[in-house]
Amino acid sequence: MTNAQPIDPSTASRPPGPRGLPFLGVGPQMAPERSLQSMKAWREEYGDVFRLNLPGRDMVVFCHPDHMEQILVKQRDRFIKGKAYDGVRQLVGDSVLTLEGDAHKARRRMEQPAFHKRSLKLLVDTMVDATARWFDRLRERMPEGGELEIHREMTHVTLEIVVECLFGRGFFERTTVSYEQLTQALELLSNDANGVPIPRWVPTPRNLRFHRVLKALNTDVYAVIAAAQEAVARGEDDGSLLQMLLRTRDADTGEALSVEAIRDEVITLFIAGHETTALTMTWFFDLVTEEPEVIEALRAEVDGQLGDRVPDYNDLNALALVRRVVDEVLRLRPPAPWIARDVAEPTVVGGHVVEPGDLVLPSFWLLHRHPDFWEDPERFDPDRFLPERVSARHRYAFLPFSTGTRICIGNMFSYVESAAIISELVRRCTWTRVGDARPAPYQIATLRPSEAMFMKIAWRA
Numbered sequence: 001m002t003n004a005q006p007i008d009p010s011t012a013s014r015p016p017g018p019r020g021l022p023f024l025g026v027g028p029q030m031a032p033e034r035s036l037q038s039m040k041a042w043r044e045e046y047g048d049v050f051r052l053n054l055p056g057r058d059m060v061v062f063c064h065p066d067h068m069e070q071i072l073v074k075q076r077d078r079f080i081k082g083k084a085y086d087g088v089r090q091l092v093g094d095s096v097l098t099l100e101g102d103a104h105k106a107r108r109r110m111e112q113p114a115f116h117k118r119s120l121k122l123l124v125d126t127m128v129d130a131t132a133r134w135f136d137r138l139r140e141r142m143p144e145g146g147e148l149e150i151h152r153e154m155t156h157v158t159l160e161i162v163v164e165c166l167f168g169r170g171f172f173e174r175t176t177v178s179y180e181q182l183t184q185a186l187e188l189l190s191n192d193a194n195g196v197p198i199p200r201w202v203p204t205p206r207n208l209r210f211h212r213v214l215k216a217l218n219t220d221v222y223a224v225i226a227a228a229q230e231a232v233a234r235g236e237d238d239g240s241l242l243q244m245l246l247r248t249r250d251a252d253t254g255e256a257l258s259v260e261a262i263r264d265e266v267i268t269l270f271i272a273g274h275e276t277t278a279l280t281m282t283w284f285f286d287l288v289t290e291e292p293e294v295i296e297a298l299r300a301e302v303d304g305q306l307g308d309r310v311p312d313y314n315d316l317n318a319l320a321l322v323r324r325v326v327d328e329v330l331r332l333r334p335p336a337p338w339i340a341r342d343v344a345e346p347t348v349v350g351g352h353v354v355e356p357g358d359l360v361l362p363s364f365w366l367l368h369r370h371p372d373f374w375e376d377p378e379r380f381d382p383d384r385f386l387p388e389r390v391s392a393r394h395r396y397a398f399l400p401f402s403t404g405t406r407i408c409i410g411n412m413f414s415y416v417e418s419a420a421i422i423s424e425l426v427r428r429c430t431w432t433r434v435g436d437a438r439p440a441p442y443q444i445a446t447l448r449p450s451e452a453m454f455m456k457i458a459w460r461a
């Protein structure tokens with residue numbers, strides 16, 4: 001156990017919070033279109049910890065950096081993924097995202113090398129190549145420029161990047177795996193998050209569809225793994241994440257990952273790795289389009305540092321303004337606006353008791369606009385991430401990738417990927433928003449735009 005805080009019943013109380021309606025609790029205020037505003041109002045009324053009663057269980061929301069440290073670092077063994085992740089487990093199985101304790105530690109140790117700088121340097125070439133081809137095709141599709149539905153297009157580009165990084169270059173030309181199957185399964189899962197979940201064994205039309213989608217997906221993924229196993233056996237190395245997972249061995253036992261474990265990891269990386277970055281890019285468009293001088297500065301940095309050169313890992317990492325802009329996008333629009341934990345044993349955080357049965361929700365959305373740590377928090381200002389300002393700030397005030405032992409394994413992957421897309425975008429295009437309406441952020445499992453957003457793009461030369 002890590003730095004446990006003793007429970008002192010004389011000082012620790014249950015967290016305060018709104019009572020809500022009979023039976024429904026605060027359910028109506030937590031609908032996706034209202035939940036962010038509701039949470040902001042509750043934080044103002046009740047402070048940094050508040051309890052929400054919902055049908056089935058209490059949720060306790062935390063948003064102070066000290067509380068993040070308690071939940072995710074110091075008392076992490078008391079906050080487990082538990083039942084909170086049952087829905088995700090049905091899709092991804094037992095992967096680094098869902099395993100707990102020693103099993104998680106062992107799996108993470110096996111998978112981590114695939115995300116080390118040395119591996120990323122190779123993967124960046126694949127990312128840059130996939131991005132360039134995507135822009136080339138776009139230009140063929142609309143040589144005079146035209147209107148793009150941004151979220152859909154960004155989902156396509158990040159999908160292509162993650163698929164080629166996972167399975168090797170040119171994957172779509174040699175497979176039957178369909179993007180539709182995965183997005184359908186994801187959609188079914190996130191819909192469950194918004195209603196009273198019905199157990200999967202109940203043969204509702206939606207459950208039957210879920211099982212059908214999952215079965216088809218598994219068949220495809222196992223076929224892809226079998227082909228990669230044969231390639232590895234022939235001594236081939238395409239630098240893909242899948243082949244790295246096939247080659248990895250446990251440091252203590254020397255064992256390889258089972259085929260089932262590899263399936264679970266592949267699905268996890270696919271899901272965790274593309275929607276989040278697609279959302280980062282979508283919110284980048286929404287926020288940055290309002291800031292023409294930021295776009296000009298980005299272009300000056302990219303043109304100045306890269307010219308016409310194809311960037312490598314070091315080039316992308318050296319784009320300091322691009323990084324600050326991405327950080328500011330992640331602050332204002334964290335693609336994972338909150339994460340969920342079950343409570344393994346009663347404990348105190350921020351002076352309040354949480355107990356087994358509570359669903360603990362560290363809210364990065366509220367953390368990133370906490371008025372004690374962010375001045376004028378709704379203003380877009382990438383200079384908040386200048387090195388001297390970062391070092392003066394609380395270490396846990398900015399956590400788009402979470403922190404502690406379960407920090408996002410793909411955080412550096414995602415930064416270089418965003419830099420690859422942004423640098424290509426500002427080099428090749430200019431753009432303007434179509435219409436005045438801006439999408440609102442909706443908190444579902446991820447932070448999605450409330451409606452489609454169109455940009456009119458033009459080619460620079």
Ligand code: HEM
Nearest residue numbers: 096097272273276277335336339401402406408409410414
């Ligand atoms: C902007 C992009 C991304 C954001 C905001 C993001 C955010 C997060 C967050 C908040 C977690 C912690 C979840 C929890 O503990 O409940 C997480 C975990 C994870 N992410 Fe990401 N992620 C991003 C991109 C990626 C990419 C590109 C990959 C892989 C290619 C990836 C793979 C994972 C995995 C495997 C975990 C589980 C790690 C563990 O529990 O040990 N993510 N991510």
